[in-house]
Amino acid sequence: MNSHSKKSKLSQLLQRFDQLGIVLVLIVLMVAVGFKNSTFYSWDNIINVLRSTSFIFIIGIAITYVLITGGLDLSVGSVMAMAGILSAMTAQAGAPLLVSILCGILFGFAIGLINGILVVRMNIPTLIVTLGMMYVVDGLVLIVTKGSPIYPLPDSFKALGQGSILGVPNIVLIALVLALIGAFVLHNTQYGRCVYAIGGNRETARLAGIHVNAIQMSVYVLASVSASLGGILMAGRLNSAQPSAGSGYELTVVAAVIIGGTSMFGGSGSIFGTLLGALLMTVIENALLLMKISAYWQSLIVGIIIIFAVGLDQYRRKKYGMG
Amino acid sequence: MKKRLFTLFSLLLAAAMTLSACSGQTGNGSADSSENDNTSEGLKITFVSPLLGNPVWLSAKQGAEDAAAEIGASVTWVGPSDIDMDEQVRQIELAITEKVDGIISCPLSPAIFETVYADALSKDIVVINTAVDTREDTRTAYIGTDYVNFGEQAARNLAEQLGGEGEIAVLVTSLDTENQMSELKAGEDLLAREYPDVKIVVVETSNSDTAQAANKTSAMIDTYPELDAIWCLESTSPLGVAQTLQERNMLDQILVLGIDDTDDVLDLIDQGLIWGTMTQDFYKMGYESVKMIKTVKDGGTVDSVQDSGTTLVTKDNLEAYKSRF
Numbered sequence: 001m002n003s004h005s006k007k008s009k010l011s012q013l014l015q016r017f018d019q020l021g022i023v024l025v026l027i028v029l030m031v032a033v034g035f036k037n038s039t040f041y042s043w044d045n046i047i048n049v050l051r052s053t054s055f056i057f058i059i060g061i062a063i064t065y066v067l068i069t070g071g072l073d074l075s076v077g078s079v080m081a082m083a084g085i086l087s088a089m090t091a092q093a094g095a096p097l098l099v100s101i102l103c104g105i106l107f108g109f110a111i112g113l114i115n116g117i118l119v120v121r122m123n124i125p126t127l128i129v130t131l132g133m134m135y136v137v138d139g140l141v142l143i144v145t146k147g148s149p150i151y152p153l154p155d156s157f158k159a160l161g162q163g164s165i166l167g168v169p170n171i172v173l174i175a176l177v178l179a180l181i182g183a184f185v186l187h188n189t190q191y192g193r194c195v196y197a198i199g200g201n202r203e204t205a206r207l208a209g210i211h212v213n214a215i216q217m218s219v220y221v222l223a224s225v226s227a228s229l230g231g232i233l234m235a236g237r238l239n240s241a242q243p244s245a246g247s248g249y250e251l252t253v254v255a256a257v258i259i260g261g262t263s264m265f266g267g268s269g270s271i272f273g274t275l276l277g278a279l280l281m282t283v284i285e286n287a288l289l290l291m292k293i294s295a296y297w298q299s300l301i302v303g304i305i306i307i308f309a310v311g312l313d314q315y316r317r318k319k320y321g322m323g
Numbered sequence: 324m325k326k327r328l329f330t331l332f333s334l335l336l337a338a339a340m341t342l343s344a345c346s347g348q349t350g351n352g353s354a355d356s357s358e359n360d361n362t363s364e365g366l367k368i369t370f371v372s373p374l375l376g377n378p379v380w381l382s383a384k385q386g387a388e389d390a391a392a393e394i395g396a397s398v399t400w401v402g403p404s405d406i407d408m409d410e411q412v413r414q415i416e417l418a419i420t421e422k423v424d425g426i427i428s429c430p431l432s433p434a435i436f437e438t439v440y441a442d443a444l445s446k447d448i449v450v451i452n453t454a455v456d457t458r459e460d461t462r463t464a465y466i467g468t469d470y471v472n473f474g475e476q477a478a479r480n481l482a483e484q485l486g487g488e489g490e491i492a493v494l495v496t497s498l499d500t501e502n503q504m505s506e507l508k509a510g511e512d513l514l515a516r517e518y519p520d521v522k523i524v525v526v527e528t529s530n531s532d533t534a535q536a537a538n539k540t541s542a543m544i545d546t547y548p549e550l551d552a553i554w555c556l557e558s559t560s561p562l563g564v565a566q567t568l569q570e571r572n573m574l575d576q577i578l579v580l581g582i583d584d585t586d587d588v589l590d591l592i593d594q595g596l597i598w599g600t601m602t603q604d605f606y607k608m609g610y611e612s613v614k615m616i617k618t619v620k621d622g623g624t625v626d627s628v629q630d631s632g633t634t635l636v637t638k639d640n641l642e643a644y645k646s647r648f
Contacts, residue, residue, distance in 0.1 A: 039546065044544075048538060048541040151586065151587045151590070240562060247405050286538075289546055
């Protein structure tokens with residue numbers, strides 16, 4: 001193989017790489033911050049970045065499924081808080097760790113199911129259903145906690161959120177395992193293909209014999225269960241379940257998924273893209289602090305970097321006709 | 324199927340409304356009303372909290388309710404579940420429509436509240452600010468921590484504990500939270516005047532989110548390796564800061580000064596995870612606000628500004644502080 005054909009293959013590969021813009025921005029950012037402050041590459045900082053990314057990413061995996069079907073879920077932040085609170089309360093009451101985790105997860109399952117039923121069976125717009133559910137669960141959080149955090153938590157609960165294996169926090173390892181499962185199911189199974197098909201064209205998918213309603217409902221359940229898991233892990237990490245936990249997470253997660261290339265209108269997206277989106281958001285925040293950028297300037301710079309990274313990918317897609 | 328679902332939801336809605344009525348909640352889910360049994364003729368007061376999900380405001384609520392019980396008034400407790408000043412303004416507008424006798428609130432960004440306050444005053448409604456003040460001519464009275472006094476005392480306590488030399492990082496809710504920024508400025512000015520070798524090297528935001536405070540602490544430690552202290556100007560941060568310092572094995576290297584006397588902050592002091600906290604008397608703010616409304620409505624006058632005071636609580640005086648009631 002001569003160098004010309006090698007170059008052309010590389011060029012084709014790069015053209016097909018949907019998130020090249022984000023990767024380039026991430027690399028430039030990481031090199032720049034590394035020059036300015038080498039502690040960016042310290043183990044402690046890398047763990048800090050990966051842990052923050054993992055909380056966004058765990059929920060982002062499921063939200064990728066939701067967005068690919070053409071849906072949206074704004075209730076995940078509230079579900080995160082409530083699931084953490086329920087699990088923490090049951091753990092405080094002396095329930096075994098597994099039972100307290102199950103309580104939070106079951107809550108998420110129930111909320112996801114209700115979201116799914118309202119969207120699929122009653123045809124209420126997904127934005128309205130999940131926005132309404134966000135308020136409902138926010139209300140539940142306040143009714144149950146009266147605004148006070150659930151604190152302190154049993155050691156077994158803390159170990160879940162604060163523990164690590166070979167120096168890598170549990171939350172990062174859990175995110176990794178879920179990413180592998182999420183990516184495999186989405187790209188290599190019948191279920192994953194159905195998720196894409198529904199987002200591409202719901203009616204065609206139905207005519208092709210896909211159980212559209214069941215699959216749509218299942219992605220809302222996935223989203224709420226993931227949010228519950230995130231909330232439980234966060235409570236363990238902070239040794240307290242905070243009523244304000246997850247506040248604003250719904251927008252952060254949806255932003256990470258869209259930045260990662262998942263279409264807001266359904267039909268396309270990937271778990272790898274979501275990982276890059278979540279990583280970009282966390283790295284920007286961390287980098288600006290390490291580069292000693294004043295807090296007054298940070299929001300402005302975050303916005304510019306995100307628009308630039310996504311704009312770069314959009315430009316490439318247009319230029320190379322990638323849809 | 325759809326008919327059955329509608330029936331189910333109607334039943335659920337009815338059940339929720341019944342439950343909320345039984346537990347003293349009003350319909351919007353963000354309100355709580357307490358009323359003395361013999362108050363049909365009593366004063367109607369609305370307390371518009373800036374953040375329902377924050378324990379310090381529950382102390383203020385308790386204070387307001389205790390005072391209301393003493394004078395036979397009713398206090399309706401409302402507010403947003405996240406920081407949302409527009410929602411606060413809407414709740415104040417609603418209270419004006421309901422023709423209440425007095426409104427108690429905390430105008431986090433004062434300018435936003437001035438128009439609606441003017442409307443309330445023009446309708447003979449007493450307006451009391453707590454914790455954060457607006458211009459003197461826009462409200463009836465203010466009770467809360469004196470920002471300058473608070474900021475100076477906190478900065479002095481930190482500087483003296485550091486031995487007159489060191490680097491401090493500060494965590495605030497957001498850069499437009501006026502009371503915290505005023506306290507910070509007062510602290511900075513004092514350090515420049517009296518402790519020139521104590522420097523505030525970074526100010527970061529936590530959005531009143533413990534997880535964000537934990538993440539920012541980790542990054543601040545990496546960015547400023549000579550850091551000696553972290554000064555938290557909002558009450559959900561100390562837990563996140565302590566968590567990170569514990570994870571990084573740096574509890575004995577960095578001094579942490581928190582704010583307020585929530586259970587978790589006092590526990591952190593008790594366990595030696597943070598050095599101390601600057602308490603604000605939110606109970607007194609709520610209690611005195613109601614009493615001031617009563618005085619004004621009875622034709623009396625009240626001081627335009629009242630300082631509710633502040634105390635440094637460390638392990639040395641923790642037990643005495645806890646048993647002060």
